[in-house]
Amino acid sequence: MITNIGRTLSAAAVTAAAGVALAAAPANAAAPAWETLSRPSPEQGAAYILPFDAENAVGKTRQPMCGSCKLSEKLWQKTGNSWKELTPPADAGIDALAGTAADDVWAIGRKDTSTGVFRVNHYDGTSWSGNLNPDTQKLELLAAKAVSRTSLWAVGDSRANGAPAVTHWNGTSWNTTTFDQIQGVLDGVDVRAENDIWAVGYRTAGGLANDRFQGLALHYDGTRWTEVPVPATAKVSTLLDSVRSSGPNDVWVTGHILDEKGLGAPRTGAYVLHWDGATWTRRDVPGAKFANSAAVYDGRVHLGVSGGSGSKLVRWTGSAWEAVSGVQAGLDGVSTLATTRDGALYLAGFSGSDTIFGGREYYLQRLGAPTVR
Template identity: 75%
Template sequence: MRTTVDLEKKMIRNVGRTLRAAAVTAVVGVALAAAPANAAAPVWETLSQPVAGEGGAYILPLDAQNAFAKTRRGTCGSCRLSEKVWQKTGNAWKELTPPADASVTTLTATATDDLWAIGRKDTSTGVFRIHHYDGTRWSGNLNPDTRNLEFQAAEAVGRKSLWAVGNSRAGGRWTPVVTHWNGTSWNTTTFDQFSGDLAAIDVRAENDIWAVGHRDAGGTANDRFQALALHFDGTRWTEVPVPGTAKVSTLLQEVRSNGPDDVWVSGSVLDERGQGAPLTGAYVNHWDGTAWTRRDVPGATFAHSFAVYGGQVHVGVSGAGNLLRWTGGAWEVVGGIQPGMNGVSSLASTPDGSLYLAGSSGFDSVFGGLTYYLQRLAAPAAR
């Protein structure tokens, strides 16, 4: 099941090497296309919110009747936000109460009785926690290494299979890691050849997994942070190098695989001062099985998440129409979403082919002033 993640960027140092030679890339200037004049706007269903006044709703649908969601609220004097997790049955929401030491930064699930909540509870401790909900009870913290392992994203693919990515902080160095729970124990792979972090994972099958993030080339150059993409074939992990841009650092934050020749990644870039301000245009790359091609979205500052609907890749962004689909030659704005929406923060699809989104309009998600939306687009009619 697709996950929703808040990424904390880290300044880390690289002492590593790449696994294989860089793949060829083509940089393509892609225009935003308008939908055909005779195309009717899709009809979106607006879903009820978990609770009024709680912001930042991210939706994790299971089917037409069941879903989980996360909300958060607070002030940024200390930047400690209150996160809550909710369960939807039909049109009704109820709050679930995780253990006091739990964090719900990342949610992933395969069923109403198979939910995982992962994250860091307190920035002062730096301890990441993993808790499982079986429909009745929450587990204790299942993190196999509470001193060193940080988890940025996870995907549950079965009741006895959870994949998570992040980094290990052992020895004062951040090293990318992937860990797998088989229902009984953890198996953690540490990529010691890199210094860096993994921020997102997509599991198409147990022998077809992508993990993305960034590695650190060291020094103080503007392009010291480089995109990192890894693929697992069931036996070993291999780097699939994503070419960067001169004088620009890149941090990959999202990945979606639709097969060996159709993989999408997106992220953010750091400006030439190295302060993390985004450059104009979201960073989007497509892998066709041989090479990467830039498919950037003009006017969008961030590409938050990918989903497939009606056989087309959709991307939720901030700016530039907020929800777009790839037509094969251009990004096209998808109409019908709530007017005034200033960003689609979360996209997810369900087995029946429906598309769900979480978005907002207004001002600031921390200090208030936002109106939040959860919407559903029913599966396209069979042709």
């Protein structure tokens, strides 16, 4: 199915968050203590974790840089304090993970082959499906969110015309929407409800030859997709990577900015936006280079960052970012934040440099569900 985007909202203004600084965490904050979890693999670093509850999770590890060797990724299943390798089909890709339980896991990604076909494989606790990509010739899927065992939303783009794309699995079949009037890609998705879904990425500005990009945000209300315009940043490219929503008036988007050299240029800084239902406001974390992952814990957005100085895990107080205490000392970055249905927060982080000589340490931590204050 191909739908049109209803541009029902006028161009939203962005307010620069000048003077926003890291505030000290309040001394009387009531919160459970962080616990350090066992790592899936001593040889590989935890690049991503998808927790389901206190006992069960899946995780992806990545081999550190190793000179001329071929980097490899592995998939793991956590039961209690133990991890076991979960071997996907030989042709599967595991760039993105989604699911609702240990017997409802989706692995999505592009296998390193000459075809470059994006694959979608499902694990039912016993065996893996074959490739379930609804259009193996055209559809590239980059991120996904599972709502239930019969509802998976995935986003990416269409090879056919370079248009952003969204597809939905209802338990038996796919329904795909492409936005053919836009040239671009969707890189992140969040589903608060089946009638409250956000997808973000970027669109080309002036065509592919211009090599300039602008942030793209779309919202689904259960009936149609609507573009929520993200103002461009002059002389640079802005790309949106992830989105987290705790309500229609509280949506957080992370991304990054490139200088005018285009996609091949180095990142010039983390980029954080907040949508209050009417306006986008810049809420960048001072000093951070990368905004890697966001999650809503205890009613507040938490952001994992890397690069620069200061805490690598911060939360929004309503007026400023404050450091979250209790995380692993010496963290250089947080790669993943994720929450479970009971409200616990999981963190995958690292310290040290990822070089051909190794030297990077990886950590997994869990913060239990908030206590009653």
